[in-house]
Amino acid sequence: GAVVSQHPSRVICKSGTSVKIECRSLDFQATTMFWYRQFPKQSLMLMATSNEGSKATYEQGVEKDKFLINHASLTLSTLTVTSAHPEDSSFYICSARGPGETQYFGPGTRLLVL
Amino acid sequence: GDSVTQMEGPVTLSEEAFLTINCTYTATGYPSLFWYVQYPGEGLQLLLKATKADDKGSNKGFEATYRKETTSFHLEKGSVQVSDSAVYFCALRRNAGNMLTFGGGTRLMVKP
Numbered sequence: 001g002a003v004v005s006q007h008p009s010r011v012i013c014k015s016g017t018s019v020k021i022e023c024r025s026l027d028f029q030a031t032t033m034f035w036y037r038q039f040p041k042q043s044l045m046l047m048a049t050s051n052e053g054s055k056a057t058y059e060q061g062v063e064k065d066k067f068l069i070n071h072a073s074l075t076l077s078t079l080t081v082t083s084a085h086p087e088d089s090s091f092y093i094c095s096a097r098g099p100g101e102t103q104y105f106g107p108g109t110r111l112l113v114l
Numbered sequence: 115g116d117s118v119t120q121m122e123g124p125v126t127l128s129e130e131a132f133l134t135i136n137c138t139y140t141a142t143g144y145p146s147l148f149w150y151v152q153y154p155g156e157g158l159q160l161l162l163k164a165t166k167a168d169d170k171g172s173n174k175g176f177e178a179t180y181r182k183e184t185t186s187f188h189l190e191k192g193s194v195q196v197s198d199s200a201v202y203f204c205a206l207r208r209n210a211g212n213m214l215t216f217g218g219g220t221r222l223m224v225k226p
Contacts, residue, residue, distance in 0.1 A: 006157070034213075043203065043218045044158070093157050095214075103207075103214055105150070105158040 002028050002098040006106035013084055014114055021079045021109045023094030029074035030096035034103065035067075038091040050077045084113040116141040120204050120217035127194055127224050135189040135220045137178075137204035145206040147171075147180050147187040148214070152201045161189075161202070194224045 003026040013019050023033055031052045036044040048069050049057045056069035066088075068080040077096075081088055089112050095103040121136040139145065146165045150158040162171030167182035178189045187204060204217040 004157075041219075041221075043216045046213060049213065095158075102160060102163070104160070108155075108157040110155075 002096075002102070002104040004094065004096050004098075004104045004106040006092075006094055006109050008109060009107060010110045010112075012112045012114065015085050016083055019081045019084055019111060021081075021092055021094075021111075023077045023079070023096070023106050025075045025096040025098065025104070028096075028098045030077075030098060031074060032097040033071060033077040034095045034097075035069060035077075035079050036093045036095070038093060038108075040091075044093060047079075081111065084111070086113045089113045116145070116206060116208060116215045118204050118206055118215055118217035120202075120220050122218070123201075123221040125220060125222050127222070129196055129224055129226050130193045131224075133189070133191040133194045133198075133222065135202055135204075135222070137187045137189065137217060139185050139187065139204075139206050141206055141208055141215075143208055144182075145208045147178070148205040148207070149176070149178055149187070149189050150203040150205060150216075152203065152219070154200070158203065194222070196224045196226050198222060199224045 005024045007022045033050040035047045038044045047062045050069045050071040052071045058064045071077040093108040095105040098104045117140045148163045149161040151161045162173040164171040164180035170179045176191045201219045201221045203219045205214045
């Protein structure tokens with residue numbers, strides 16, 4: 001089946017630093033990937049839609065300069081949290097549109113900003 | 115806009131009990147409907163889906179039927195196991211786009 005990986009699975013960083021999260025589709029090509037944020041015991045909130053070779057589309061209220069998204073190839077999208085602060089601590093999940101138009105989700109990346 | 119409403123949890127059941135998690139939606143057109151499951155510390159996994167009215171999605175003993183007349187997609191399982199303990203998310207996707215709209219999630223706890 002379609003598999004999506006994320007790296008790292010967990011990251012701890014100091015306030016003010018930047019963190020890059022990778023999302024890869026391992027056995028299929030994905031022209032579209034999605035980035036979600038999930039707060040504890042809450043649902044997933046779509047942050048942005050990432051399209052290969054073009055600029056990402058951000059949801060209302062998501063700062064594009066804060067959350068940089070790059071979809072440089074058909075199997076890789078990256079999310080960079082710039083100048084991270086404690087309020088950015090969250091679980092970040094990516095998904096990729098795969099076979100049958102189904103979204104396949106990565107295992108998530110837990111970010112803790114100290 | 116689109117929205118998905120799930121019953122609030124947690125839902126606590128004994129092993130082998132019958133499970134129902136309610137899900138209703140609001141959307142224009144004819145959306146596709148999904149159930150995703152999230153095990154502790156992991157991302158979401160697609161559990162089942164239905165793409166048109168009266169379709170029944172099924173997987174691993176779970177079932178859900180797309181009911182357009184009641185705008186519902188309730189998740190059911192006849193006999194739950196401890197390993198089913200997880201958070202279950204109902205979601206919809208309007209066919210015109212690929213964005214998923216999620217419900218708030220329902221935590222299921224199954225006790226031996």
